[in-house]
Amino acid sequence: MSPNPVPSPKKVSKQWAGDEARLARVVAETRPPAPPAPPPRSVRVAKPKESPPPAPGSAAARGETELDPVPQRGEAYPEAAADAGPALDAWHGSYTDLVSIDALKRSGNRVAEFAPELVFADDDRQRVPATRDFPWRCLCSLSITAANGTRWVGTGWLAGPRTVVTAGHCVFLHRQGGWARRVEVSPGRNGTDAPFGPVTSDDLHSVTGWTEDENPALDYGAVVLPAPLDLGWLAYGVYPDADLQGLRVNVFGYPADKPPGELWGTSRLLQQVLPERLVYNLSTFGGQSGAPVFEKSGNDRVVVGIHNYGDVSGNIATRITDAVYDDIEAWKPKA
Numbered sequence: 001m002s003p004n005p006v007p008s009p010k011k012v013s014k015q016w017a018g019d020e021a022r023l024a025r026v027v028a029e030t031r032p033p034a035p036p037a038p039p040p041r042s043v044r045v046a047k048p049k050e051s052p053p054p055a056p057g058s059a060a061a062r063g064e065t066e067l068d069p070v071p072q073r074g075e076a077y078p079e080a081a082a083d084a085g086p087a088l089d090a091w092h093g094s095y096t097d098l099v100s101i102d103a104l105k106r107s108g109n110r111v112a113e114f115a116p117e118l119v120f121a122d123d124d125r126q127r128v129p130a131t132r133d134f135p136w137r138c139l140c141s142l143s144i145t146a147a148n149g150t151r152w153v154g155t156g157w158l159a160g161p162r163t164v165v166t167a168g169h170c171v172f173l174h175r176q177g178g179w180a181r182r183v184e185v186s187p188g189r190n191g192t193d194a195p196f197g198p199v200t201s202d203d204l205h206s207v208t209g210w211t212e213d214e215n216p217a218l219d220y221g222a223v224v225l226p227a228p229l230d231l232g233w234l235a236y237g238v239y240p241d242a243d244l245q246g247l248r249v250n251v252f253g254y255p256a257d258k259p260p261g262e263l264w265g266t267s268r269l270l271q272q273v274l275p276e277r278l279v280y281n282l283s284t285f286g287g288q289s290g291a292p293v294f295e296k297s298g299n300d301r302v303v304v305g306i307h308n309y310g311d312v313s314g315n316i317a318t319r320i321t322d323a324v325y326d327d328i329e330a331w332k333p334k335a
Contacts, residue, residue, distance in 0.1 A: 011238050011325065012302050013159070017134045018232030063248030064296040065267040066135075067126050123283045128252060128263040132195050135301050137188035137231045140164055141254045141261055142223075142290065143198070144184075147177025155253035156185065157292040157303065159236060160332040161228035166290030167308040167318075168210035171221040178211070179204055183223045187231055189254070191261045199225050205331045217276040219308045220318045222331040234292060236303040238325050244273045244304065251282055251307055251315075253291030265291070271314055276321065278305040279314045293317040 128136050142154040142164075152173065156166035164185055171180050183204065186197040201223050209218030239247075252265025265288075272279035278293060284307060293305035305317030306324075318324065 010240060010243055013235045013237065013325075013329075015235035015300060015302075016232045017299075018137070019230040020134075022230055023132075023137075062246060062295075062297075063267075064298075065248065066250045066252065066265070066296055067128070067267075125255075125264045125266045125283050127258070128265070129190070131188040131190040131193075131263050134232050135234060136252075136263060137196060138234050139188070139252060139254075139263060139292070140197075141186040141189040141194075141263075142166060142170055142183055143186070144170055144173075145181045146173045147179060147181050149181070150176055152176075153254065153256060153287045154289045155287065155291040155307075156223060157290075158187065158229070158231060158233040159222075159303075159328050160233050161230070162225040163233075163328070163332045164223040164225065165236075165292070165303075165306060165328055165331075166221060166223060167306060168206040168219040168221040169308070170290050171204040171223060172206050172211045174214060185223055185225065186261075187229065189261045190263065191259060194261075196229065196231055199227075199229075201225050205327075207327060216309060216316075217318060220306045220324060220327075222328065224331060224333060234294060234301050234303050236292075236320050236325065236328060238320055238322055239304055241273050244270055244278065246270070247295060247304070249278075249280060249282075249293050249304065250296055250301075251280070251284060251288070251291055251293050251317075253284070253288030253307065255285035256287035257285045267296075274319070276319055278317045278319050280317075281314045284310060284315045 131137060131139075138158040140156040140158065142156050144152040144154060146152060152170070154166055154170035156164040156170070159165045171183065172178055173180060180202075182200050182202045184198045184200050186194040186199075188194075188196050203224040203226070204221065205224065206221030207218050209215045210221065247270050248267055249270055250265060250267040252263055254261065255264050258264050266282050268280055268282035270278055270280050280293070284291070289308050291307040292303040293307055294301045294303045303320060305319050307315065307317045309316040
């Protein structure tokens with residue numbers, strides 16, 4: 001199914017914040033002790049550069065940032081593990097040849113992961129520490145085992161009690177045998193702490209525009225979990241162009257240039273609104289494929305795109321169009 005290039009008037013699914021009473025009991029029973037505060041460091045940081053304001057006559061900026069801006073501390077790139085090396089973003093499973101993949105895994109320098117996505121010089125990403133809280137527990141770290149047994153990483157988000165939406169290349173890897181063998185989903189992961197998982201599934205979905213045509217604009221899919229979770233889920237919506245222009249969006253996920261399992265992200269204004277894609281100049285990194293691109297308005301979050309690429313013009317998401325919306329609805333188990 002191909003997305004309708006001209007979305008219908010705005011429509012939005014329902015958000016649910018989860019069963020807070022039950023989750024509060026679970027969190028109270030399992031919350032680990034707080035880690036010791038890191039020693040102070042003397043660092044120089046550049047002032048984050050805000051996206052340019054809309055051109056005169058264009059729509060006024062709207063939307064809210066999820067986290068208050070804070071100075072960004074530098075982070076060292078994690079070293080590659082011994083033997084086969086770290087798992088790469090699943091993007092490489094469809095686009096990168098085997099020799100280059102082996103070189104990336106053995107290099108020990110994750111800067112090579114910049115290929116599919118961009119970290120801008122004025123990187124203002126922030127870490128999310130309270131991942132057990134809504135909406136962060138709806139974001140999922142993905143560990144992907146391809147058909148040939150290779151391992152990859154990505155991000156997903158809960159769109160229903162059993163439906164985790166992600167990039168198509170996180171469930172169907174063209175150069176690694178097609179459909180993944182399984183995907184391990186860890187909602188609200190925070191480093192080594194996986195409070196609501198991991199949950200493993202081989203019930204995977206995408207569209208022929210990705211699995212057969214390899215169309216980057218149709219690079220989206222889903223993982224259906226074997227049992228429902230009470231964590232809540234994000235809303236998603238079809239917005240007309242006028243509602244997207246000047247909109248501030250948030251993109252958070254599990255980037256591989258940060259310590260494994262940490263949730264990072266930031267917010268900026270959309271830069272381009274295209275019929276099937278959205279472009280933004282906020283920083284992302286390999287491992288964030290499948291992350292939600294969402295608007296925050298008060299207590300409501302609405303996903304308007306599925307992050308999956310980056311190039312010199314900025315980072316890119318598949319836009320939620322009528323057909324994308326309908327596919328997500330179809331991937332929700334009825335029972």
